[in-house]
Amino acid sequence: MFLQQVFNGLTIGMTYALVAVGFSMVYGVLELANFANGAFYILAPYILFLMFSSMSWGLLPAIILAIIVTGVVGALMDHFILATIRKNKAPVSSSMVATLGVSTVITNGLIAIFGSDTKPIPSNVGIDSIHISTAILTGTQVLIIIAAVIIMVVLSLIVYKTKLGSAMRSIAQNGTAARMMGVNVNSIITITFFIGSACAAIAGAMTSMYYGSVDTMLYFSVSVKTFASVILGGIGSVPGAMLGGMLIGMLETFITGYVTSAYRDTISFMIIIVLLIVRPTGLLGQKKITKV
């Protein structure tokens, strides 16, 4: 029982971590809470559903298409909507409202096209499940854990070891100075949106495969989990988002498993509220160094 909870918590935690990292990267470069991130998370499984079920694509090509399309939608949202808002020097809150608008358009669009009932998503990924004593790690869980670990390692390498990552971090620390160094701030932000949205898409696609279904209600629950993860880990911190996502996934699974399943989604809210009072910087977040 305990080991099984660990496996389940790990699986869900990995998907939260992945969404939270993408959200956090965008937050880092813009100090913008991207409300559309949850919509990107559910957009991917619907694309998966469309390609796999209706057009009988293979699972892998369908997943790849879902990730790319979602990433591009995120990049386009930045390029055509948010970049314009930035150019007009409007406050970040305007951009936030715009992302809320985009998320509404996407979720309502999905309901209009696919209906609000639950859609089946293939959950057989062709990997054998692993039995360890009485606990089972299903093929989908194996895929999720391995894929999430690989992606998070790659993302960390991008952020901390590449020129693109340096550019992102420079924007996060001092956007004006980044421009003074010749960083094309707008294109870096758009690339960051692509990555963040693709992360949400990967997590959304994998989670829907794990549950075997998708519906638009998932939008709310994933949004709350994302906020809880980044606040727990420390807003804007990439390792913090990973840790926060893992912890939320674990906590949720254990409380649901051992205490009650009635408050599954409420747990995240309670964590957010307690943390904002007790430790607003989160576990790994730094205090903001004021710019001189």
Next chain:
Amino acid sequence: MPLLQVTDLHVSYGAIKAVQGISFYLNEGEVVTLLGANGAGKSTTMNTIIGIVKASQGKIEFDGQDITGMPSHQIIKRGIALSPEGRQVFPRMSVTENLKMGAYTAKDSKVVVKGIQQAFDLFPILKERQNQLAGTLSGGEQQMLAVARALMTDPKLLILDEPSLGLAPIIVKDIFALITKISQMGITVLLVEQNARMALGVSDRGYVLETGKIVIEGRSDDLLVNPEVRNAYLGG
């Protein structure tokens, strides 16, 4: 033809007319000072040259090309580097990472290696602190880092916006000695300062900016004995 030619430049922030029709130039190899009190429009002018702020009117030509209204990343590629007022280092990056950011537009990784070597030669303290986060450096060290970062790509024109601001007198002396050294390396320097005596001491020519307009210009030697300059900027 001058390396930098600014003609009838106007810059506004909404209703505030920060720069109101200024013209000046720098010849290759010169050190030129722009003097002026707080709020005169000096930083606005520098930020407009490198494309951080947009001109509402006027023309900026660099190295024979019109760069007015170009985005910063294109201007910087052409060989202008700015060490901004208030240092503006990346606080949570190491000294070395900050230096690498200075060579962001360089395509060749050799430029980065050479630039870091040059920075460590010019500022041995930065070598000692290379792995330290820039936010934890002293003000003087941050200033040296800001200058070193701007020198990373061997720019044709180096703009220094108040490099002596808030520094102890002994460090101020070092900074001005360094400006002469940079000039001897063949780099044209546009120096923005409130410390008129030191600035005019290391420069060839100077301009005085008052509330967005150039009111006096001339050779540094002449400005040092100019009664108006002496009264307003050299303490009589």
